[in-house]
Amino acid sequence: MTPLADVVAASRAVAGTSSRSSKVATLAALLRRLDPDEVSIVTGFLSGIPRQGRVGVGYSTIYGVEPAPGPEPSLAVRDLDQAITDVKAATGSGSAARRRDVLAQLLTRATSDEADFIRRLFTGELRQGALAGIMVDAVAKAAGVPAELARRGYMLSGDLTRTAEIALADGESGLRGVGFELFRPVLPMLASTADTVADALAGFARASVEWKVDGIRIQIHRRGSDVRVYTRNLNDVTEALAGTVDAVSRLHFEQAVLDGEAYRGETFLFDLLHADGDDLLDVPLEQRSSRLAELAPELKIPGTFTSDTREAERLLDDALAAGHEGVVVKDAASPYAAGRRGKAWRKVKPVRTYDLVVLGAEWGHGRRRGRLSNLHLGARDASTGEFVMVGKTFKGMTDELLAWQTQELLAREVARRGIAVLVRPELVVEIALDGVQASTRYPGGVALRFARVKRYRPDKPPEEADTLDELRALM
DNA sequence: GTCAGGTATATAC
């Protein structure tokens, strides 16, 4: 019976160091001390996601409950796990009150350190610097198995707590038994980024160049008439994607696992991980792709295999002309590396930049505490000369830039509103973005998508900033 | 009792 206080202490120790090996050692030592049935519970706590998943309690609920902290640690790991289960079980009318009840009783028994841990666990803000990646290594170390083997188990099962249980109970042989199975989604392979098609092709003898469609990444499993669709976080979204289910149901095979993108009711497939009994994860992409072309010629995403930069660029132009984001360039010889963001897949998206005006900024948290971080960005309204807020960003800033802008913005302060400092609209900043979308939140009716700072433009006065109409034209 | 609107949560990008 492990006290919750041990877990809280380990979390503190982990948060207190930036050394990954030290985090792993601390976590592994804790895992080794646990009772077998506590392993999945604690693995979840320490990777920031309880084994029950999200249970419908967020910031507002958990910080709305404030009983006086207990003096002595008395909670066990299982008590917190049981409370989370109880909270999840509360649904329907009056459920919010029942949830608060369960939480109040729990927190009454917690010391202030424990209560703090519990609150951050519910809000997903554990911020101890150890999520799934570190936990996998800790599990391997605790179980005395190679890290690669634990990692493989995690990738193939998509389930960290289960992987931990298997590793600690059955060790190496248990993990080797974890295989690819239908209706148990694997973590999707991810892409890194490249600035140009030529950069992306570099180092590949031969590459697949495919449209990059901006929809929802999906993994589809089918056996006979049974079809399930999963998102990149392995959530089951079958019910929401009836069109995809229909389209895949019509294909001529008995069973398969497909990777693709759902976009406006259409389904674009770009990979095949399993087909009628054959696991294809370790087969080169070009073979998976040609087999996919046989199974699903109608649904296969537009693309081609080539080593010619010109041809790849033509495909990029086609994709953009068709209104899509760009292309993904993939090594034709690469296996399907579940869960990895490797260099074998590289996405190429053109970047647009705009010169916008800083209207204010918000104080940062964590490592950005004491710095003005999140910028409020305005576009110029050509008809009035006023500046209209169109979005925020905190991305693309180095520590040096953060320090500089804090100083410059405070010198232009005109008011404070909550955590925001509003400033005279004098500084122009060059912002890169993926596009704009219609907004109900902002007065101009447009919002920036994935805005990030490129650099400040001290050479440019605010009257020359880009206009609202120019942004609207992107919609 | 029913319905509309607001708040909170969760999950896509």
Added chain:
DNA sequence: CTCCGACTGATTCGG
């Protein structure tokens, strides 16, 4: 989703 920064492990450099 996107970016920066810290750490790690592998490889190259230099005395």
Added chain:
DNA sequence: CCGAATCAGTCGGAGGTATATACCTGAC
């Protein structure tokens, strides 16, 4: 030849936009 410097890869953490759903509350 071995320790120091360099480099690439990995991970965490900073927080943006949207939409969908469930529940609660207040008006009628």
